[in-house]
Amino acid sequence: MGATVTIDDRPRPVRAAARLLGVTKVYGRGPTRVTALDEVSLEFVTGELTAVMGPSGSGKSTLMHCAAGLDAVTAGRILVGDVDLTTLREKALTRLRRDRIGFVFQSYNLVPTLTAYENIVLPLAIAGRAPDRDWTDGVIDAVGLRNRLGHRPSALSGGQQQRVACARALVSRPDIVFADEPTGNLDSVSGAEVLGLLRRSVDGMGQTVVIVTHDPVAASHSDRVVFLADGRVVDELRDPTRESVLERMGRLDERVTGA
Numbered sequence: 554m555g556a557t558v559t560i561d562d563r564p565r566p567v568r569a570a571a572r573l574l575g576v577t578k579v580y581g582r583g584p585t586r587v588t589a590l591d592e593v594s595l596e597f598v599t600g601e602l603t604a605v606m607g608p609s610g611s612g613k614s615t616l617m618h619c620a621a622g623l624d625a626v627t628a629g630r631i632l633v634g635d636v637d638l639t640t641l642r643e644k645a646l647t648r649l650r651r652d653r654i655g656f657v658f659q660s661y662n663l664v665p666t667l668t669a670y671e672n673i674v675l676p677l678a679i680a681g682r683a684p685d686r687d688w689t690d691g692v693i694d695a696v697g698l699r700n701r702l703g704h705r706p707s708a709l710s711g712g713q714q715q716r717v718a719c720a721r722a723l724v725s726r727p728d729i730v731f732a733d734e735p736t737g738n739l740d741s742v743s744g745a746e747v748l749g750l751l752r753r754s755v756d757g758m759g760q761t762v763v764i765v766t767h768d769p770v771a772a773s774h775s776d777r778v779v780f781l782a783d784g785r786v787v788d789e790l791r792d793p794t795r796e797s798v799l800e801r802m803g804r805l806d807e808r809v810t811g812a
Contacts, residue, residue, distance in 0.1 A: 568598070568599050569596040569597060569598060569599065569632075570597050570598070570599045570633070570634070570728050570729040570761035571596070571597045571620055571631070571632065571633050571634075571728070571729050571761075571763075572594075572595070572596045572597075572630075572631070572632045573593050573594060573595045573596075573616070573619070573620060573629065573630075573631055574594055574629055574630040574631070574632070575592050575593070575594055575628065575629040575630070576590050576592070576593045576594070576616075576619060576626050576628070576629035576630070576631060577590055577591060577592055577593075577626065577627045577628040577629055578590040578612075578615050578619055578624070578626055578627050578784075579627045588784050589612045589615040589784055590612050590615055590616055590619065590626075590784045591612075591783065591784040591785050592628075592629070592785070593612075593616065593629070593784070593785065593786055594786075595616075595779065595786055597620075597729060597761060597763050598761070598777075599728075599759075599761050600755060600759050600760075600761060601755065601761060601762075601775075601776040601777060602751060602752060602755045602761075602762045602763075602764070602774065602775045602776050602777075603762070603763045603764070603775055603776065603777045603778070603779060604763075604764050604765075604766055604771065604772040604774075604775035604777070604778045604779070604793070605617065605763065605764070605765045605766070605778075605779050605781065606765075606766060606767065606772055606778055606779070606780050606781070606798070606802065607780055607781035607782055607805065608782060608805065608806065611781040611782050611783065611784065612781050612783075612784040612785075613765045613781055614733060614765055615784075616765075616781065617731050617733055617763065617765050619631060620731065620763070621650065621654050621656055621731045622638045622641075622646050622649065622650045622654060623650070623656070625639075626639060633649065633653055633654065633728055633729065634653070634728055636649060636653075651676060651679065651680055651725070652680065652725060652727070653727050653728045653729075654727050654728065654729060654730075654731065655721075655722030655723060655725065655727040655729070655730035655731070656722060656730070656731050656732075656733075657715070657718050657719055657722050657730065657731070657732035657733070657735045658718065658733055659733055659734040659735065659737040659738055660738065661706070661711075661714045661715055661717075661718045661738075662718065663706040663714055663717060663718060663721075664706075665705060665706050665707060666705070667705065667706075668702060668703050668704060668705055669698060669701055669702050669703070669704055669705075669706070669709065669713075669717045670693075670702040670703065672706070672717050672718075672721055673689070673692070673693065673702075673717060673720045673721050673724055674689065674721075674724060675721060676721060676724065676725045677724060677725060680725070682725075684724065685726075688724070688726065689724055691758070692720045692723050692724050693720060695720070695723075695750060695753055695754065695757070695758075696716040696717065696719060696720045696750055697716065697746075697750075698713060698716055698717065698720075701713060710743065711738055711739050711740075711743055712739050712740070712742070712743025712744075712746055712747065715735060715736075715738075715739060715743070715747050716746065716747060716750060718735075719732075719735070719747060719750055719751065719754075723754055723758070723760065727760075728761065729761045729762070729763065730751075730754070730760060730761065730762045730763070731762075731763050731764075731765075732751065732762065732763070732764040732765070733764075733765050734764075734765055734766060734767070735747055735748075735751070735764060735766075735771075736748060736766070736768065736771055737766075744768075744770075744771070748770075748771055748774045749774075751764065751774070752774050755776075769795045769798035769799050769802065770795050772793055772795075772798045773793050773794050773795045773798060775793060776791065776792070777789065777790065777791050777793075778790040778793045778798060778801070780801060780802075780805055782805055787805065788801055788804075788805065
């Protein structure tokens with residue numbers, strides 16, 4: 554019998570929302586050739602929040618962009634559920650990204666001429682789908698911006714804009730949400746609000762979330778931290794605390810510098 558995780562006190566079988574199988578990503582040729590990912594195999598478990606950490610240039614953002622179908626791999630396979638992204642033509646890949654993958658950018662990427670509500674439901678509008686009222690209301694309540702829905706991004710704080718971006722990523726009920734340094738442009742209070750929202754989306758909505766971060770406080774909100782160095786997975790930590798993340802990062806720095 555398979556292992557189980559508990560979401561909302563209901564046992565469910567463990568399964569991978571996304572998998573990387575022997576993924577390699579190379580940029581350039583000859584003397585400018587750079588191997589950003591080197592045969593990475595990794596699973597992101599449904600209903601968990603995973604943090605990806607590592608030194609600058611370790612391949613964190615490349616891993617996320619490849620896993621989200623935003624960048625093509627050089628070799629290997631990437632599966633979202635049972636669908637292999639590496640076999641899809643561009644139109645099918647665009648549809649899969651729209652319907653089954655959410656993405657939160659460090660720079661928010663909101664449409665300035667749209668209201669907060671219009672930004673939130675934009676993926677559904679593009680797909681020609683009507684919002685599920687109950688789910689959308691739940692997402693809006695989760696981000697705590699009901700009284701700001703009619704405001705455009707310029708009238709919102711950075712933290713509020715990022716919460717709108719998180720709601721936009723969640724509203725289509727994707728299989729997995731990727732967040733690239735989601736607190737990188739925020740102060741500590743706003744950052745804590747966004748991290749709390751992502752944590753609640755996992756615990757309360759059963760969402761699967763992967764964040765790239767350099768911040769041990771952000772990583773401590775996760776269920777698991779995956780550490781990269783030189784394009785490879787070199788360590789993993791479950792149930793992290795700020796202190797345990799700092800200790801592992803210190804060890805990783807020593808390994809990279811040869812100290």
